[in-house]
Amino acid sequence: MNILVEADGLHKRYGKVVAVQNFSHRFAPGKITAILGPSGSGKSTTLAMISGLAEPDRGCIRLDGTDITRLPAERRDFGLVFQNYSLFPHLNVLENVEFGLRVRGVRKAERRSRAFASLERVHISHLAGRRIHQISGGEQQRVALARALVFNPRVLLLDEPLSALDAKLREILRNELGRLLRELSITAIYVTHDQVEAMSLAYEMIIMHGGRIEQSGTPLEVYTRPATPFVATFLGSANLLEGECLVVNGETRLRLPFGELPAPMGAQTGPCRVMVRPEDIVIAADGDGQLHGEVTSSVFLGSQARLTVSAGGCSLAVDASNEAIPTPGAAVSLRVREAKLCIMPKGE
Ligand code: ADP
Numbered sequence: 065m066n067i068l069v070e071a072d073g074l075h076k077r078y079g080k081v082v083a084v085q086n087f088s089h090r091f092a093p094g095k096i097t098a099i100l101g102p103s104g105s106g107k108s109t110t111l112a113m114i115s116g117l118a119e120p121d122r123g124c125i126r127l128d129g130t131d132i133t134r135l136p137a138e139r140r141d142f143g144l145v146f147q148n149y150s151l152f153p154h155l156n157v158l159e160n161v162e163f164g165l166r167v168r169g170v171r172k173a174e175r176r177s178r179a180f181a182s183l184e185r186v187h188i189s190h191l192a193g194r195r196i197h198q199i200s201g202g203e204q205q206r207v208a209l210a211r212a213l214v215f216n217p218r219v220l221l222l223d224e225p226l227s228a229l230d231a232k233l234r235e236i237l238r239n240e241l242g243r244l245l246r247e248l249s250i251t252a253i254y255v256t257h258d259q260v261e262a263m264s265l266a267y268e269m270i271i272m273h274g275g276r277i278e279q280s281g282t283p284l285e286v287y288t289r290p291a292t293p294f295v296a297t298f299l300g301s302a303n304l305l306e307g308e309c310l311v312v313n314g315e316t317r318l319r320l321p322f323g324e325l326p327a328p329m330g331a332q333t334g335p336c337r338v339m340v341r342p343e344d345i346v347i348a349a350d351g352d353g354q355l356h357g358e359v360t361s362s363v364f365l366g367s368q369a370r371l372t373v374s375a376g377g378c379s380l381a382v383d384a385s386n387e388a389i390p391t392p393g394a395a396v397s398l399r400v401r402e403a404k405l406c407i408m409p410k411g412e
Contacts, residue, residue: 066093067218067251069114073123076109083109085275087123091268094249096242098262101272102298107255108223110272114253115221116140127218143212145222151196151207158183158192161210182214183207186244201229202237209244220245220252226261238264259299263287271295289406296339296406301370303345303380307338307407318405322355322376325402337408342370342381344404347390353397359390373398 074087084106091097099107112118114125116137124133132140151160162179170178183189186206191199199207205225212220225241226234242265245252256262262269263283270280271294279291290296293304308319309331316327320338347353357375362384369389371382373396382398390396 066249068093068126068128069219069251069253070126071110071114071123072126074110074113074120074125075122076106076113076118076120082275084113084120087277089270089277089280091251091253093251095267096245096252096254096265097268097270098254098256098266099270099272100256100259100262101278103257105272106275107257107272109275111221111223111253111255115142115144141215141218143215143217143220145208145212145220145225147224147227151204151211153196155196156192157188157194157196157199157207160196160207161214164211165214178214179210182210185213185248186210201233202240205237205241206244209241213248218251220248220250222252222254224256225254227256227258234261241265263299271298273298288404290339290408292408293337293339296408301342301381303340303342303378305338305340305378306335306410308335309333309407318407320376321378325354325400325405328402328405328407331407335410337410339406339408340400340404342383344401345380345382346399346401347382347384348397348399351397353399355398355400357396357398359392359394359396362389362391364389371396 069091071087071089074084076084087110099110101107109118113120116135120133124131126132152163155163158179161182162175165175165178180189180192183192186209188203188206191203196204226237229237238261254265266283268280269283269286271278271286273294279286279295286295287299290299296302296304305320309316309327310319310333316331316333318325318327318331318338355375357373359371360374361372363370364386368386369384371384371390373380373382375398384390
């Protein structure tokens with residue numbers, strides 16, 4: 065169901081708090097878009113405006129070009145999945161899925177067959193007669209999804225659907241949910257504060273900060289080319305360095321605290337901020353890296369180690385393989401993957 069949802073200049077204030085300002089986005093039809101940001105950044109308010117549970121002060125929402133800003137939530141045909149699936153323990157799986165249809169007065173035979181078809185879409189029709197406590201967390205998630213799908217929603221809205229779960233189960237269900245949503249190819253808007261969840265599930269991400277969109281793009285674009293220091297540090301670890309691009313002998317060079325490198329393509333001359341991820345600073349085993357420094361801390365993280373290295377007047381986060389982890393005090397030679405440097409305008 066390739067429905068186009070467009071938000072245009074959404075604005076919402078609660079008393080003195082501006083929860084969302086000027087939120088505009090065309091959500092990719094048939095794909096998962098994650099709205100990601102720290103707590104209080106306006107994600108849920110944005111979703112509430114899209115769903116019709118909150119009315120925007122300004123701006124509009126369009127569905128395939130039709131303005132639905134004033135349409136009540138129940139007439140938008142959106143499926144909602146929330147944090148704690150809020151399934152009814154006294155009803156079985158099928159009854160949970162048909163509940164909404166019963167409330168709307170749909171006849172028994174029809175609601176049974178629709179609920180059953182919805183369970184089939186998420187591959188759990190064989191669990192129709194089970195009680196909620198007799199099925200696993202993953203199956204409960206599918207019931208919640210089936211319950212949202214039973215109305216044939218045009219769009220699926222999910223608000224932190226996995227946040228109540230522990231880390232391991234969360235990872236399993238995240239993968240499962242991603243597979244199901246992609247299989248359904250429904251336009252889905254997924255709110256989360258979890259970076260990994262957003263990056264692994266979403267076709268596109270919208271990063272919010274202080275009620276505004278800070279950046280949007282594919283996970284790879286946003287991770288490798290963050291537009292602002294906030295996005296750089298929110299999405300994983302980042303070294304942020306002061307730099308300057310300047311022309312030397314006709315060639316644009318990037319001057320960093322620890323030396324000069326050829327500037328990335330398209331770099332503008334002048335002062336700038338430069339981001340480099342810890343995984344893009346490599347320990348040069350042969351000692352002939354671009355900069356030399358001393359390890360000040362070393363933290364074992366299982367699959368790798370995170371070092372802090374004092375080099376060229378900077379304190380740099382550097383990832384090291386877990387095979388040979390330098391200890392504090394060790395001298396290391398580092399090489400920066402120049403192609404991975406990301407230049408941001410100064411002053412952001
Ligand atoms: P998020 O989902 O990113 O955690 P929210 O959209 O819930 O953020 O909240 C954005 C801001 O709006 C926060 O400062 C929050 O305190 C405020 N806010 C949200 N809902 C209400 C409300 N019903 N009344 C007053 N303030 C609210």
